[in-house]
Amino acid sequence: MSLFLQVVSVSEANDVVRHLAVPSRTEKVPLIDAFQRVLAQDVLADLDIPGFTRSVVDGYAVRAADTTGASDGIPSMLTFKGKVAMGTTTDHPIGPGECIYVPTGGILPEGADAMVMIENTELFGDDVLVKKPAAHGENVLFYNEDFSRGEVALEKGRRLSAQDMGVLAAVGCTEVPVTRMPRVGIISTGNELVPVEEIPHIGQVRDVNTYVVSSFVHEHGCIPVSYGIIKDNREMFRTTLLNATKECDAVLISGGSSKDDRDMAAAIIAEQGDVLIHGVAIAPGKPTIIGRCGTVPVIGLPGHPASAFIVLLIIGRHLLDGMTGQVDTGARTVRAKLSLNVPSAKGREDYIRVSCKDGIATPLFGKSGLLNTLVRSNGIVRVPAGSEGLETGEIVDVILW
Amino acid sequence: MSLFLQVVSVSEANDVVRHLAVPSRTEKVPLIDAFQRVLAQDVLADLDIPGFTRSVVDGYAVRAADTTGASDGIPSMLTFKGKVAMGTTTDHPIGPGECIYVPTGGILPEGADAMVMIENTELFGDDVLVKKPAAHGENVLFYNEDFSRGEVALEKGRRLSAQDMGVLAAVGCTEVPVTRMPRVGIISTGNELVPVEEIPHIGQVRDVNTYVVSSFVHEHGCIPVSYGIIKDNREMFRTTLLNATKECDAVLISGGSSKDDRDMAAAIIAEQGDVLIHGVAIAPGKPTIIGRCGTVPVIGLPGHPASAFIVLLIIGRHLLDGMTGQVDTGARTVRAKLSLNVPSAKGREDYIRVSCKDGIATPLFGKSGLLNTLVRSNGIVRVPAGSEGLETGEIVDVILW
Numbered sequence: 017m018s019l020f021l022q023v024v025s026v027s028e029a030n031d032v033v034r035h036l037a038v039p040s041r042t043e044k045v046p047l048i049d050a051f052q053r054v055l056a057q058d059v060l061a062d063l064d065i066p067g068f069t070r071s072v073v074d075g076y077a078v079r080a081a082d083t084t085g086a087s088d089g090i091p092s093m094l095t096f097k098g099k100v101a102m103g104t105t106t107d108h109p110i111g112p113g114e115c116i117y118v119p120t121g122g123i124l125p126e127g128a129d130a131m132v133m134i135e136n137t138e139l140f141g142d143d144v145l146v147k148k149p150a151a152h153g154e155n156v157l158f159y160n161e162d163f164s165r166g167e168v169a170l171e172k173g174r175r176l177s178a179q180d181m182g183v184l185a186a187v188g189c190t191e192v193p194v195t196r197m198p199r200v201g202i203i204s205t206g207n208e209l210v211p212v213e214e215i216p217h218i219g220q221v222r223d224v225n226t227y228v229v230s231s232f233v234h235e236h237g238c239i240p241v242s243y244g245i246i247k248d249n250r251e252m253f254r255t256t257l258l259n260a261t262k263e264c265d266a267v268l269i270s271g272g273s274s275k276d277d278r279d280m281a282a283a284i285i286a287e288q289g290d291v292l293i294h295g296v297a298i299a300p301g302k303p304t305i306i307g308r309c310g311t312v313p314v315i316g317l318p319g320h321p322a323s324a325f326i327v328l329l330i331i332g333r334h335l336l337d338g339m340t341g342q343v344d345t346g347a348r349t350v351r352a353k354l355s356l357n358v359p360s361a362k363g364r365e366d367y368i369r370v371s372c373k374d375g376i377a378t379p380l381f382g383k384s385g386l387l388n389t390l391v392r393s394n395g396i397v398r399v400p401a402g403s404e405g406l407e408t409g410e411i412v413d414v415i416l417w
Numbered sequence: 418m419s420l421f422l423q424v425v426s427v428s429e430a431n432d433v434v435r436h437l438a439v440p441s442r443t444e445k446v447p448l449i450d451a452f453q454r455v456l457a458q459d460v461l462a463d464l465d466i467p468g469f470t471r472s473v474v475d476g477y478a479v480r481a482a483d484t485t486g487a488s489d490g491i492p493s494m495l496t497f498k499g500k501v502a503m504g505t506t507t508d509h510p511i512g513p514g515e516c517i518y519v520p521t522g523g524i525l526p527e528g529a530d531a532m533v534m535i536e537n538t539e540l541f542g543d544d545v546l547v548k549k550p551a552a553h554g555e556n557v558l559f560y561n562e563d564f565s566r567g568e569v570a571l572e573k574g575r576r577l578s579a580q581d582m583g584v585l586a587a588v589g590c591t592e593v594p595v596t597r598m599p600r601v602g603i604i605s606t607g608n609e610l611v612p613v614e615e616i617p618h619i620g621q622v623r624d625v626n627t628y629v630v631s632s633f634v635h636e637h638g639c640i641p642v643s644y645g646i647i648k649d650n651r652e653m654f655r656t657t658l659l660n661a662t663k664e665c666d667a668v669l670i671s672g673g674s675s676k677d678d679r680d681m682a683a684a685i686i687a688e689q690g691d692v693l694i695h696g697v698a699i700a701p702g703k704p705t706i707i708g709r710c711g712t713v714p715v716i717g718l719p720g721h722p723a724s725a726f727i728v729l730l731i732i733g734r735h736l737l738d739g740m741t742g743q744v745d746t747g748a749r750t751v752r753a754k755l756s757l758n759v760p761s762a763k764g765r766e767d768y769i770r771v772s773c774k775d776g777i778a779t780p781l782f783g784k785s786g787l788l789n790t791l792v793r794s795n796g797i798v799r800v801p802a803g804s805e806g807l808e809t810g811e812i813v814d815v816i817l818w
Contacts, residue, residue: 047613051632068619072721072786102608102649103620121609121720123620157786170792177818178632179791182722185613185628186788207503208522212448212586218469219504219524227586231452231579248503319522320473321583347795347817350751351776375752375812385473385558387587390580391571394748411776416748417578
């Protein structure tokens with residue numbers, strides 16, 4: 017093993033990671049269980065939606081042209097031709113100068129192209145006074161205006177949101193094609209680690225990474241499978257890695273933080289498969305390992321929890337998304353104005369924690385090993401590898417978490 | 418029942434909702450199950466963290482002052498005094514001009530106040546050449562720099578993130594005090610509704626709200642309990658509402674969309690408890706009902722799924738957060754520049770769907786009843802009640818979803 021890491025850029029590392037990720041198989045789940053799963057196929061509208069032109073207010077179906085210029089002072093006077101009850105229709109088409117009462121959600125009579133809200137009308141004997149003009153299509157959802165039969169209603173790769181669930185319900189998708197949730201093995205290595213329930217002696221620290229990595233994996237639509245703490249014991253590490261690669265679709269090794277531990281991890285991955293990358297030009301997170309055992313991708317994260325988290329966010333995420341098929345919409349990346357200068361070393365991507373509020377990103381300085389700045393921040397700002405830093409007032413992209 | 422709703426402002430509605438919400442009891446859960454639960458109490462650090470001054474790199478522990486001005490050309494020459502293995506310490510304090518090798522995570526010897534990365538050094542017989550100056554504290558985490566014993570490590574009200582889980586692990590919080598997940602009853606009303614697996618006839622629509630509301634409730638840390646579709650049948654509605662208020666901590670009634678249905682909902686809530694608000698100055702979402710049966714809050718959402726979703730996001734969320742104890746950090750609200758004019762009616766809060774990317778918020782016009790614009794957008798922009806609209810180029814707050 018060489019003393020120095022052969023570092024590659026973050027984008028090279030991510031290309032390798034995306035290439036290693038094996039997309040999960042498709043399975044069908046009942047609609048009610050599909051929330052937050054990743055859609056494996058485009059879902060088409062099975063019908064025209066709405067299936068009829070419907071009102072979105074309580075009021076009168078009219079020909080919009082009959083209400084032109086209507087006002088409180090000079091209302092349009094329309095002949096009241098009856099009511100349509102919910103879920104029923106009428107044979108009576110709306111002729112010029114006529115109107116029919118339709119409740120919210122009700123079917124518009126033929127001839128009508130707009131609804132006047134009841135609040136803007138007055139009954140006057142057999143007539144209705146309309147006090148506000150209605151534009152063509154106002155307060156109406158036209159036949160198939162939302163989705164046309166056969167049209168793609170939701171595209172594959174979406175992590176299903178509450179709104180997406182509504183679309184699936186609307187198009188009658190009772191069995192939803194989603195990607196199977198990948199199993200991700202999690203191994204914490206490091207001689208200094210003790211379980212959370214123990215009081216660490218001097219030189220020891222609690223196993224934080226098992227919890228950070230499991231939660232991150234869960235949050236990204238995968239099933240975390242923890243293999244516990246492995247101390248600096250090659251035989252046990254080898255056995256655990258082999259079990260994990262047999263039982264899981266990917267393995268995340270967190271730590272060890274010392275070079276000896278890292279070398280052990282890299283050596284055993286190399287022995288059982290390939291180490292493709294050892295060292296990424298990212299701060300924090302330089303000693304990251306990317307490899308595989310057979311077809312199972314293995315990422316070696318830094319031992320420091322705060323660094324491990326950044327590597328998960330910037331690199332590991334692409335592995336998880338590649339397996340679940342989730343398409344990155346970039347929705348969690350927002351713009352903000354930097355409130356302080358951020359110096360950086362050229363040649364590596366620096367990730368600076370920020371507290372982002374009201375359009376202002378305030379860098380939280382503090383060492384990359386600290387957990388307390390990680391929980392006081394709500395996102396990170398990337399300082400590109402070619403830059404020596406960012407200046408106060410610059411508009412930056414913040415990746416929110 | 419009056420023909421017109423007595424509308425109140427959104428902030429009045431939210432004050433009432435927050436007042437109605439009964440905070441959930443506290444329960445303790447094992448750390449591994451605490452992810453995404455809401456912390457019920459402040460969690461204190463049980464120890465000083467780190468418990469010893471530790472290195473965050475592989476390299477040499479030094480007195481920073483000994484490296485002042487060091488460079489490739491004129492390195493500082495320090496006497497190599499041995500190695501510290503992981504988890505062990507040395508009796509030999511660092512004197513002036515001395516250094517000791519320490520691996521990442523290792524304990525710094527007394528007298529040292531910085532680490533020089535191994536990459537910036539060269540072994541030269543019994544000496545180490547240091548080619549880059551180290552500042553005081555560089556590459557080191559000092560004793561209790563992250564958390565001091567007894568300090569609040571995490572504040573109550575946080576929805577536990579992956580990073581938060583790391584902090585809980587670090588401070589040895591194996592049994593986490595969280596709020597019990599409230600049960601939220603969900604009733605879909607409307608004569609026009611058919612179950613998702615059916616093909617709607619003309620005048621009918623599928624029950625979309627059960628899925629949208631359940632998912633939203635789940636996403637906000639509550640347990641959705643669906644009571645199915647209740648058609649326009651007062652007796653059945655009364656029975657279902659009574660069951661739901663008996664079995665749940667809150668009830669969300671979605672629909673009915675017609676005035677008759679709404680009146681039925683309001684009348685039966687009034688009969689079994691109180692209707693506090695019927696009508697909110699919000700678009701979409703005006704016919705919202707806020708009430709209670711005994712101590713159980715009941716919200717009547719609009720029947721249109723797209724409107725129901727906006728009311729959940731702007732009003733319903735405060736009920737759910739009030740019960741779970743989750744503190745709104747405002748982290749999902751970001752600034753962006755509006756790419757188009759947005760007209761609006763004065764006197765009500767309008768919520769406009771936008772697609773927000775690269776700092777630009779593009780309004781997606783389209784009727785508020787459409788699901789397709791809801792899934793093509795990634796957030797909403799509020800047009801305040803006192804405003805007649807927003808102008809192109811204006812900086813607006815986008816609530817991301």
